[in-house]
Amino acid sequence: MKLQTFLLALCPTATLALASLNGTLFQSTFVSELQDQAFNLDRLQYLAITSDPVLSVSSALNASQGPITYISALSAKTTGDQLRKAINGSLTKDDVFTDSFLGDVLVSASGPSDLNASVVDYLRGLGSNIIYAGAAGPTTCGNSTLVPCPLFAIADGKRLWLSRVERLYADTYRTFVTGTYESNGKYRVLTQSEARTGYPLIPVPSRLYSTDDNRALAGLRIGVKDIYDLKGIQTTAGSLAYTSVNNAAAKTGPALQRIIDLGGVVVGKQKTAQFASPASAWQWNDAFYPRSPRGDTFLSCSASSSGAGCSIAAYGWLDFAVGTDTGLSVRQPAAFSGTYGNRPSQGMILMDNIVTNAFNADTAGLFARDPAKWAAFAKSWYAPSLHQNTSVNGLPALSVPNDRTFPKRILYPVDHLPLQNPAAETILQKFLSDASAALNATVEKFNLTRTIENLVDRTLLNVLADLSVLWTHDLIKETANPLIAKYTPGFPPIDQPFRQVFRTVTVDDSTYKRAMANRTREAALWHDKVLFSTNDSCSEAIIVYDVGTGGLPSFREEDLNDSPGAAVPVDPRGPRAGSTTASYFGDADYTVPIGQVPYFSNVTFQNEMMPVTVNLVAKRGCDFVLFNLINELADRGVLKTVLTGKQAFAS
Numbered sequence: 001m002k003l004q005t006f007l008l009a010l011c012p013t014a015t016l017a018l019a020s021l022n023g024t025l026f027q028s029t030f031v032s033e034l035q036d037q038a039f040n041l042d043r044l045q046y047l048a049i050t051s052d053p054v055l056s057v058s059s060a061l062n063a064s065q066g067p068i069t070y071i072s073a074l075s076a077k078t079t080g081d082q083l084r085k086a087i088n089g090s091l092t093k094d095d096v097f098t099d100s101f102l103g104d105v106l107v108s109a110s111g112p113s114d115l116n117a118s119v120v121d122y123l124r125g126l127g128s129n130i131i132y133a134g135a136a137g138p139t140t141c142g143n144s145t146l147v148p149c150p151l152f153a154i155a156d157g158k159r160l161w162l163s164r165v166e167r168l169y170a171d172t173y174r175t176f177v178t179g180t181y182e183s184n185g186k187y188r189v190l191t192q193s194e195a196r197t198g199y200p201l202i203p204v205p206s207r208l209y210s211t212d213d214n215r216a217l218a219g220l221r222i223g224v225k226d227i228y229d230l231k232g233i234q235t236t237a238g239s240l241a242y243t244s245v246n247n248a249a250a251k252t253g254p255a256l257q258r259i260i261d262l263g264g265v266v267v268g269k270q271k272t273a274q275f276a277s278p279a280s281a282w283q284w285n286d287a288f289y290p291r292s293p294r295g296d297t298f299l300s301c302s303a304s305s306s307g308a309g310c311s312i313a314a315y316g317w318l319d320f321a322v323g324t325d326t327g328l329s330v331r332q333p334a335a336f337s338g339t340y341g342n343r344p345s346q347g348m349i350l351m352d353n354i355v356t357n358a359f360n361a362d363t364a365g366l367f368a369r370d371p372a373k374w375a376a377f378a379k380s381w382y383a384p385s386l387h388q389n390t391s392v393n394g395l396p397a398l399s400v401p402n403d404r405t406f407p408k409r410i411l412y413p414v415d416h417l418p419l420q421n422p423a424a425e426t427i428l429q430k431f432l433s434d435a436s437a438a439l440n441a442t443v444e445k446f447n448l449t450r451t452i453e454n455l456v457d458r459t460l461l462n463v464l465a466d467l468s469v470l471w472t473h474d475l476i477k478e479t480a481n482p483l484i485a486k487y488t489p490g491f492p493p494i495d496q497p498f499r500q501v502f503r504t505v506t507v508d509d510s511t512y513k514r515a516m517a518n519r520t521r522e523a524a525l526w527h528d529k530v531l532f533s534t535n536d537s538c539s540e541a542i543i544v545y546d547v548g549t550g551g552l553p554s555f556r557e558e559d560l561n562d563s564p565g566a567a568v569p570v571d572p573r574g575p576r577a578g579s580t581t582a583s584y585f586g587d588a589d590y591t592v593p594i595g596q597v598p599y600f601s602n603v604t605f606q607n608e609m610m611p612v613t614v615n616l617v618a619k620r621g622c623d624f625v626l627f628n629l630i631n632e633l634a635d636r637g638v639l640k641t642v643l644t645g646k647q648a649f650a651s
């Protein structure tokens, strides 16, 4: 590219310092293979995507560079007062744009005579140097409305090149594998980290760039679990062994592509337990286990989608995180981090180009802080055109109504509840009473284990043995075998949970087929007798349970869990796990935060708060009705937006 050639010719070394547009020296550093530029402004860090300028205008400015504000849609009628309000509006809406970009201002006008004098006076009053772009440069920042936005400008003596800027946030909780950003329509890795701490830097675009973009997810900043392929970026699956034998992804998976097509911006790949497994924090060798912002910051983030859950609990600058759930891998990280997270109905969205655990049980779910925004995102993401082929999961074709046919009964399983911590159970009881009042539903006790055993006429352990077959067959065939075939044992090593398993476990196809046939038959029974539809209710009942640790803290450090005041999660494959129900029958299962309880921390030696959540299980296909129910509860104040940081809720 012309611009790049110019830059390289000008500065073969790593640091670029040119006169700034307003006269001082403005310094930046080349980063990434594209020689994009990182710079500091008022102690904040930025990335200028100079490899992909969005606009260039003819300009006689001498070689110089620096931050700039672009103001489009200025007309002779615009007044200084309107501009002041517009600039203040942009500063309020965006965490990328700051006053420091106002030293130089590029306006969509040919000269002062195109503007109302009050505009010129106002800008001069701010101390801005005004650069005239000519009549109307098209822009990324909204051309129909007056939306001043931040850019980075480089003058080469003939033209002024304008590029998008992204703010670089330090991943202080270590929830990301790497930051990513887009240039020329392709995703790139940002390998930069903060020099003092080693925290990865995560680039987020200005929110003002999506002002005129009407797509459902326009400009939303999204973290993605690092088992989703993103074209051009290395997928690590949390394993250096896997990384060592695989190239950068050749294709973006359809589930992730849909988010990008709807305007979502992938700001980074996020930490996962190796191969999205249920490995504990202390079993991680290849990556630093993510830190939870909650409580004493030593709480567990759960296992496979751990980076996703804890990042949403940690960072206001991140809007959503995308994970996967086979056994509980969205549901439990949401519970531990006190965020919203859903396992959708089996078959809801294609799982191609995602590291496979089980075609029949893998699902793609979403983490969020705000219940209404969570519901809106999920509804636009899960398109009927992306439903899985039924041959993949042995379940009927999915139909997903979007109405308000709410359940009549809330089922309380006496074999899974009450919660171990009485203070947490009090919060659950309050939620149940509020929810039953809001929905005109009754709360009924039942025995989940007995219900399943009576229904399928075999023991729960027998059913779970089938589920284990369903979970293992594709993991070995699709993930373990190709890895082992290419991999020389030694360095880098595979973590303990898989080291032997990947070499020794096999599941023969006939056992797999019988387990699938059992699933097909028993899911049909379940959806006829237990979670069924009526004319009035998509799911006549919903089941509540806890995918967390019953209101007791669970820690990243193994020894801290030995105390009676703490707990380790129950075996996600065992009879005490409520999460297996949705995984086997294919139901929708959502984790929702409902409160918090104190615990005495043996890390900080003071009382800390940990979140309390509940899971809601609805009949397969009732995902959108369940989201409508969530909206109803949010409208009535029963569910609330959770906060980032130490506490999910204000005290």
Ligand SMILES: *[C@@H]1O[C@H](CO)[C@@H](O)[C@H](O)[C@H]1NC(C)=O
Binding pocket: 060, 061, 062
């Ligand atoms: C460009 O630089 C030359 C030489 O330093 C100087 O004479 C001239 O005034 C500068 N032009 C502008 C537009 O700043």
Ligand SMILES: *[C@@H]1O[C@H](CO)[C@@H](O)[C@H](O)[C@H]1NC(C)=O
Binding pocket: 076, 077, 078, 079, 080, 081, 116, 117, 118
């Ligand atoms: C410029 O704006 C002022 C208000 O600030 C207004 O009174 C005046 O008519 C405007 N001038 C033109 C030429 O539009």
Ligand SMILES: *[C@@H]1O[C@H](CO)[C@@H](O)[C@H](O)[C@H]1NC(C)=O
Binding pocket: 084, 085, 087, 088
């Ligand atoms: C924004 O508005 C406030 C008060 O309304 C004012 O003090 C401030 O100067 C404005 N900032 C800019 C950049 O216009």
Ligand SMILES: *[C@@H]1O[C@H](CO)[C@@H](O)[C@H](O)[C@H]1NC(C)=O
Binding pocket: 020, 022, 023, 024, 099, 100, 101, 102, 103, 104
């Ligand atoms: C140039 O702009 C920057 C950023 O607004 C400001 O800090 C600096 O003082 C300006 N320099 C001159 C010479 O105006």
Ligand SMILES: *[C@@H]1O[C@H](CO)[C@@H](O)[C@H](O)[C@H]1NC(C)=O
Binding pocket: 138, 139, 140, 143, 144, 212
């Ligand atoms: C505004 O920008 C968009 C995208 O850059 C473009 O499609 C549209 O035509 C522009 N509208 C006007 C009024 O310039």
Ligand SMILES: *[C@@H]1O[C@H](CO)[C@@H](O)[C@H](O)[C@H]1NC(C)=O
Binding pocket: 389, 390, 391
């Ligand atoms: C679903 O998969 C089966 C088996 O692979 C195939 O025969 C069938 O054509 C597929 N159906 C659709 C709609 O793609």
Ligand SMILES: *[C@@H]1O[C@H](CO)[C@@H](O)[C@H](O)[C@H]1NC(C)=O
Binding pocket: 406, 438, 439, 440
């Ligand atoms: C519950 O019943 C009340 C009164 O009978 C009614 O106003 C309300 O709309 C019902 N709520 C729902 C969610 O159906």
Ligand SMILES: *[C@@H]1O[C@H](CO)[C@@H](O)[C@H](O)[C@H]1NC(C)=O
Binding pocket: 414, 415, 447, 448, 449, 450, 453
């Ligand atoms: C639930 O049912 C199972 C199987 O019948 C039984 O073993 C268990 O004791 C029951 N639990 C409760 C709390 O009733």
Ligand SMILES: *[C@@H]1O[C@H](CO)[C@@H](O)[C@H](O)[C@H]1NC(C)=O
Binding pocket: 458, 462, 466, 469, 511, 512, 514, 515, 518
């Ligand atoms: C399938 O269900 C039958 C009972 O209906 C059971 O005997 C068998 O173990 C189950 N699983 C497999 C893989 O056959």
Ligand SMILES: *[C@@H]1O[C@H](CO)[C@@H](O)[C@H](O)[C@H]1NC(C)=O
Binding pocket: 535
């Ligand atoms: C449910 O709706 C169908 C079709 O509208 C109707 O035939 C049937 O009688 C209804 N069932 C009940 C229990 O109301």
Ligand SMILES: *[C@@H]1O[C@H](CO)[C@@H](O)[C@H](O)[C@H]1NC(C)=O
Binding pocket: 553, 560, 563, 564, 565, 566, 599, 600, 601, 602
């Ligand atoms: C902290 O340590 C004390 C003393 O060993 C123990 O009783 C308590 O349960 C511990 N707290 C937690 C939350 O583990």
